[in-house]
Amino acid sequence: MTRSRWTLRRTLVVGTSVLVALAFVVMSLATIVALRSFALDRLDQQVGEGLSFAVGRGSFDHSGADQREGQNRGQDADRPAPRIGSLQAVVASDGTVRTSNYTRSDGTQVQLTDDQVALLRADVPTDRTPTSVDLGGDLGSFRVAAADLDGTTVFAGSSQADVTATTSALTVILLAVSAATLLIAVVGLSLFVRRSLRPLDRVAEVAQRVSTLSLSEGSVDIPDRVAPADTDPSTEVGRVGSSLNDLLGHVQSSLAARHHSEEQLRRFIADASHELRTPLASIRGYAQLSLGEDAPMTPTQARSFDRIESEAQRMASLVDDLLLLARLDAGQPLRRDEVELTLLAVDAVSDAHVADATHEWRLDVTDDLISVTGDENRLRQVVANLLRNASTHTPPGTTVTLSLGREGREAVLRVTDTGPGIDPGVAGRLFDRFARADDARNRDAGSTGLGLSIAEAITAAHGGSISVESVPGRTVFEVRLPA
Known part of the structure; x- marks a missing residue:
């Protein structure tokens, strides 16, 4: 050592x-x-x-x-x-x-x-x-x-x-006496130091317990504090214990303020998304109504109504995504049904092939039937988002493979593509909301940057995890769900 x-x-x-x-x-x-x-x-x-x-x-x-x-x-x-x-x-x-x-x-x-x-x-x-x-x-x-x-x-x-x-006899006597005295001193010193450092050990135990708490999200409570006996300001260890208590108090206050701010923002997004759905539906309806009439219309008017309808549809999709994320963040429970992942994967690859024929779509299922407990519509959304992500950010001719298998007590779904890969500088924030990967992949202007965030939130709500590994020529998104 x-x-x-x-x-x-x-x-x-x-x-x-x-x-x-x-x-x-x-x-x-x-x-x-x-x-x-x-x-x-x-x-x-x-x-x-x-x-x-x-x-x-x-x-x-x-x-x-x-x-x-x-x-x-x-x-x-x-x-x-x-x-x-x-x-x-x-x-x-x-x-x-x-x-x-x-x-x-x-x-x-x-x-x-x-x-x-x-x-x-x-x-x-x-x-x-x-x-x-x-x-x-x-x-x-x-x-x-x-x-x-x-x-x-x-x-x-x-x-x-x-x-x-x-002098020889004295040397032997001094060596023996010094060795015995040193041994006694070491033993006594070890006991004394151990006893003297017990308050510091207790302070370290408090810090260790706090370090194991999950402070990244949600309502956070830090009940651990250093005992009053170890916060005497007249001692060095007491000053450390007192400072640690002050620090924990400040951290708890800051986390409470952060949680309150997040809750306010979440409620605002949910309320705003909910309120925007009605006017957006009205805008789309009036645009479709105007385009459906046979009344004479200039090319500029026709193009304007067409753009109004398409942008209203895109904004409605964005509002739905924001509302879904707000509900997931708020801990809204999902449906708990038995979902056949095998059939879900077959449908997802078929839909992707119809939607984008410029890519080569493949399906690799190792087991005949793999099922999980969860919300089928949301799990379909996860797979669709991953396939759409591969389609959007890879050039035509790229091979995209959806594989499904079982590893232990987990169902593992992987979406693998042979595209140019993800820039390492982007990979760390790939699942952030409104994250953009322009530096790593070709990107269509219609991407909102919420697809992977939604996939991660839905996977986490099902008790699973999602990860990505990427090198030039091979990118793999892996979803693990309790089977």
Whole structure:
């Protein structure tokens, strides 16, 4: 899962846990470095004290060696035992190693090898500054300081094993404690964040429920609101919840106003269409009456009366379509009879062939008898509108096929033509009222742009659906109805 898809809860938990882990790492590193520095300082003090003690034992010249040997034998019993892990070496000016020993953990002393002495002489300066030297073998790393006394070099050092062991143990302890603490912090943080985000989850649930409502048409009611407990303006989540409630209130008011406006417009169209039918019928009647008389009439008068009759007929058809759409929008129930779609398809193709012989009309029925429950006249209107649409918007010679079949529990009717296709820019609004497809197909001037809208409204009133797919050379209108 990518970072952008993380939930807010996961982002908070992971982000805070990373910060806590970084804090533990920095704290642990600082603690280890500080402890090691402190232990090395203490070790350097011990090395400096050991060097001072070794130098204070006396000079290391040859002339007084025998005399000092007798004196030293008497003093050996009074000297303290060498510290465990300490190292001492004395090298004469000519490179002769007078003494070189290391005290083991059991108190025994071992002599340094010539290579180890050579490392001391090469790496340790004689300015009494402690320096880390790895002597290898069983000895390991030492802090060693050296001083020059009349050409004789005195070395004193202590093993760093205790410092290394202490820092290693501390590292293990810090890792274990930090890991356990981080685990507890992550669990506690997860519970805390989950509890803190519960109000936001409730606000999201309200928004999710509202998003599933159908707000596109009809009377819309949005009863869901964020609870008062989640609308406290003093909190961030409360401000979101309060803003969401205000937004839902505005949306409901806007939808109510839209529905009221649509209802007024629908009633106006229905009333206007109903009132226009009578004067239009009168105009057509008087035009037919005038044309039916044998009274002499100029060509202009005859053509005018003929145009009056044809335009009145066209306007009457438009008024009938508007009235039908207004009634369907108002939810006027349709007749619920058994309709034989097979016979309906046969009649529709026959009528289309008679009305337009310039197209090739075909019928493809897969089943002998397919029936649905609905209004036969309205379903005939759907099929007729689709066939008329194909006839109007395709050039002569186009093959139009009406196919009918059953898919599952649905009756599927398809009108397929081999015309030039529909412009993709028009396809999205093809079922809108008064939609024009001039950019996609050849169009006759008599089209009102309501045929497909009526087909969609009637299909929806029957509980079905209508869709279109189009590519150059093939356009398919598909109607699905509950069988």
